[in-house]
Amino acid sequence: MGSIDQALTRAADDRAMCSSAPIYCLPDELLIKIFAVVLALDCSDGGHRPLITLGLVSTNWSRIVFETPSLWGHISSSHSDEENRAAIRLSKGYTLRVDYDDDQLEQGGGYEAAFIRSASQEAHRWQSADLRLGNNTLPLLHDFVTLAVPRLEELRINCDRVSEAVLEGVSIDILGGGVADRLRHVMLCDFPIPWNSHLFARLETLSIITTLAFLAPTTDEITAILRQCPELREFSLIKPGGDEMRVPAATLAETEVVHLPVLTSFGLCLLNDEAFNRIISSVRFPACTKFDFKCYRPASSIISGGTGHLTAVLSSKIQSLLNISLILTPRGLDLVGTRGPGNSRFSLFISHTSSWEDLAQLIEHITGSIRWPPVQASISCQDSIPFLQVADLLRRIPSITKLNLIGHSDRHIALLSQPILNNGRYEWVLPNLEGLYLEGSAQNDVQLLIDFQAKRQEGAGMYRGDGVPLGLPTKLETIYVSGPFREKQLDIGPFYTALQELKGEDWDGNLIN
Numbered sequence: 001m002g003s004i005d006q007a008l009t010r011a012a013d014d015r016a017m018c019s020s021a022p023i024y025c026l027p028d029e030l031l032i033k034i035f036a037v038v039l040a041l042d043c044s045d046g047g048h049r050p051l052i053t054l055g056l057v058s059t060n061w062s063r064i065v066f067e068t069p070s071l072w073g074h075i076s077s078s079h080s081d082e083e084n085r086a087a088i089r090l091s092k093g094y095t096l097r098v099d100y101d102d103d104q105l106e107q108g109g110g111y112e113a114a115f116i117r118s119a120s121q122e123a124h125r126w127q128s129a130d131l132r133l134g135n136n137t138l139p140l141l142h143d144f145v146t147l148a149v150p151r152l153e154e155l156r157i158n159c160d161r162v163s164e165a166v167l168e169g170v171s172i173d174i175l176g177g178g179v180a181d182r183l184r185h186v187m188l189c190d191f192p193i194p195w196n197s198h199l200f201a202r203l204e205t206l207s208i209i210t211t212l213a214f215l216a217p218t219t220d221e222i223t224a225i226l227r228q229c230p231e232l233r234e235f236s237l238i239k240p241g242g243d244e245m246r247v248p249a250a251t252l253a254e255t256e257v258v259h260l261p262v263l264t265s266f267g268l269c270l271l272n273d274e275a276f277n278r279i280i281s282s283v284r285f286p287a288c289t290k291f292d293f294k295c296y297r298p299a300s301s302i303i304s305g306g307t308g309h310l311t312a313v314l315s316s317k318i319q320s321l322l323n324i325s326l327i328l329t330p331r332g333l334d335l336v337g338t339r340g341p342g343n344s345r346f347s348l349f350i351s352h353t354s355s356w357e358d359l360a361q362l363i364e365h366i367t368g369s370i371r372w373p374p375v376q377a378s379i380s381c382q383d384s385i386p387f388l389q390v391a392d393l394l395r396r397i398p399s400i401t402k403l404n405l406i407g408h409s410d411r412h413i414a415l416l417s418q419p420i421l422n423n424g425r426y427e428w429v430l431p432n433l434e435g436l437y438l439e440g441s442a443q444n445d446v447q448l449l450i451d452f453q454a455k456r457q458e459g460a461g462m463y464r465g466d467g468v469p470l471g472l473p474t475k476l477e478t479i480y481v482s483g484p485f486r487e488k489q490l491d492i493g494p495f496y497t498a499l500q501e502l503k504g505e506d507w508d509g510n511l512i513n
Helices: 002-019 028-041 049-055 059-066 081-090 111-120 138-145 219-227 273-282 307-319 356-367 387-396 410-417 443-461 495-503
Strands: 074-076 096-101 126-132 154-158 185-189 205-209 234-238 265-269 290-294 321-329 332-339 344-351 375-380 400-406 420-422 425-427 435-439 478-481 488-491
Touching (some): 074 111, 081 111, 096 111, 307 332
Parallel strands (some): 096 126, 154 185, 290 344, 321 375
Antiparallel strands (some): 332 344, 420 425
């Protein structure tokens, strides 16, 4: 009996000590925020089990957990029916987040119908709905989309698991064709809806993904949607039937322009040339700072077609940047910069699925006439990126101040050490270069760098054209070399001596006698 009394005494002492811990002294409002973060970060898909665990810690925490409706505003088909009913009860009149995925059903035997029935009864509380359907559950969608959802702000419908035979001929007017006053964010994947739906009236973000050709909207239907969205801030159109996207017979000059004054993010992926040109020529986006163009073939019509407006927009925006980080890899070109008051961010990403020459042609077309601000460039000199394309890009961006060459060859180093004749005078390829970073250098690259330094010191026996020796570029200060040998940072002053020392090292960084 004494041992039990001692255990109870120790437990009481532990509770007294814990109750004075800092976390137990926090106000309820802050604890609620902490609990919400814990629930959001839980990746086990255990539903509200983390909340129940927190509620077992103390009487006070139990009170907070089970009397705070906002913590229970989530029901999902991956949770048990009992747990969803408890969440509906404990969330009281608070808004609900509804997730339905027929591949993650917790139970079988008609559970999906029971879930939809219980969720539908609370449709007036829906704040967001994420529905992913299969062949067997597509008919249930009618039960969802005809509901009155006055508080709905976000809607995602994904039918990518539904076969073409089931989808063909299906037409569903979301929310009965009415306007959802609070709806701001929509993502639709392979969803057969009338493209003149009023669903889009007050949207801020819209993403349309279409992998089936017969579901792909025409370019006129896309521009009609955009015309309904004056408040749209983010738009992406992904794989709309690929080359099957239909472009009505009309010239670019006849296309009615759509103005999107607050659009900040614009993405077009997997469009054919004609569709890309038609949409680009139809949209005006003066405030856009994020562009994502991917996986089309830019070699022909995109150069001569609708990119005139796009080129002007991008040129103007790039020239207004304070600085630029430019990354060129076999995947494409990624350009990020800051601009204006508060250093707001600007980004441009272009990738491809055809030849690298096509991508280079588009890059040259978009950026060829730009007056570049200071640029920090990183280039992966892989076999899939031809040397001539890299050389051409470097020649067209003379404002590069820092250059990182990854997997380079002796030709890339030689390019930097050979002056070029420009309007009767010799110039270095990168006259403003301050730092050169060579990753993956081989031992023989050190000798090339020695030759590179020697040529720059001598000016290669050339003159600018006004009698002044070409000499060293005055801004080059540091060359950083890394490879199988020890990494070295070499100051430009004693550069030649440092290179000679580096040349005398073996692959492990040990000096060779």
